[in-house]
Amino acid sequence: AQTVTQSQPEMSVQEAETVTLSCTYDTSESDYYLFWYKQPPSRQMILVIRQEAYKQQNATENRFSVNFQKAAKSFSLKISDSQLGDAAMYFCAYRSRNRGSTLGRLYFGRGTQLTVWP
Amino acid sequence: DSGVTQTPKHLITATGQRVTLRCSPRSGDLSVYWYQQSLDQGLQFLIQYYNGEERAKGNILERFSAQQFPDLHSELNLSSLELGDSALYFCASSVPYGYTFGSGTRLTVV
Numbered sequence: 001a002q003t004v005t006q007s008q009p010e011m012s013v014q015e016a017e018t019v020t021l022s023c024t025y026d027t028s029e030s031d032y033y034l035f036w037y038k039q040p041p042s043r044q045m046i047l048v049i050r051q052e053a054y055k056q057q058n059a060t061e062n063r064f065s066v067n068f069q070k071a072a073k074s075f076s077l078k079i080s081d082s083q084l085g086d087a088a089m090y091f092c093a094y095r096s097r098n099r100g101s102t103l104g105r106l107y108f109g110r111g112t113q114l115t116v117w118p
Numbered sequence: 119d120s121g122v123t124q125t126p127k128h129l130i131t132a133t134g135q136r137v138t139l140r141c142s143p144r145s146g147d148l149s150v151y152w153y154q155q156s157l158d159q160g161l162q163f164l165i166q167y168y169n170g171e172e173r174a175k176g177n178i179l180e181r182f183s184a185q186q187f188p189d190l191h192s193e194l195n196l197s198s199l200e201l202g203d204s205a206l207y208f209c210a211s212s213v214p215y216g217y218t219f220g221s222g223t224r225l226t227v228v
Contacts, residue, residue: 035216043206044120045219091161095216104212105151105174108161 002027002094006109013082014117020067021077021112023092031097034068034075035106040088048090051075053097079114087116121145122211124220132228136197139223141209143190149173149212150192152184155222156205167192199227 003026013019025034036048051059051068058066063083067076079086092109121144131137143150152164154177163176167186178184181199186192196203204227210217 033216042221043224044221045208045210045217047216047218050216104149105163105166105176106153106161106217107163110160 002029002096002107004092004094004107004109006090006092006112008112009110010113010115012115012117013079015082015084017082018078018080019082019114021079021090021092021114023075023077023109025073025075025092025094025107027073027094027096029096029098033095033097034066035093035095036064036066036075036077037091037093037108038086038088039091039111040085045091049077082116084116084118087114089113120218120220122209122218122220124207124209124223126223127221128224128226130226130228131199133199133201135199135227136195137199137225139194139196139207139209139225141192141194141220143192143209143211144213144218147211147213148190150186150190151210151212151217152178152192152194153208153210154205155208156202159205161208164194196225201227203227 032053034051038046049061063080089111093106123142125140148169150167154162164178166174184194206222208222210219
């Protein structure tokens, strides 16, 4: 089974600074998606960014970008110009593209709690 | 608004009781996924339905069951509740390359 590991239970950053959240995963598959989800205190799960494994180019969404290292099975999230509203729990997630018994389920890491200081 | 609707938002019940959580996926979405989020287990996949049929099972206890109805809404039934079942229960429907989640049902078993 696929596993997703987030080794940083907590991170903090000063407002306007940059922070990087780490994620590694284990899979024998070659075709998959990776995601970062944000869960603010409201508990809503919000998609931040996604990456298709077959794409070499790292995904970017405004202040959020990823560093996808397929060979190393690493998928880190960089938040630039951090804002107070970025404070949340961040989850890394994996989804296979293969149609099989997993059929699109997400495998989540345990999350990284990000604190943003003013 | 994600378009995925979950009710109720909060539920408090006693051990041994049975509850039903409801999810309505986004209009036109045929799939529903149920997840449980607890402090000790993190986010765990429970079960998936697609167009009324069960497609995949994860770490779902035998005391739990689910179904998806012809109008595509889904219900997650939790019975013989234990303190350890206290958690946030999410449903989600799939969007291209990802999911959109409902706001969750917070279940507290006392």
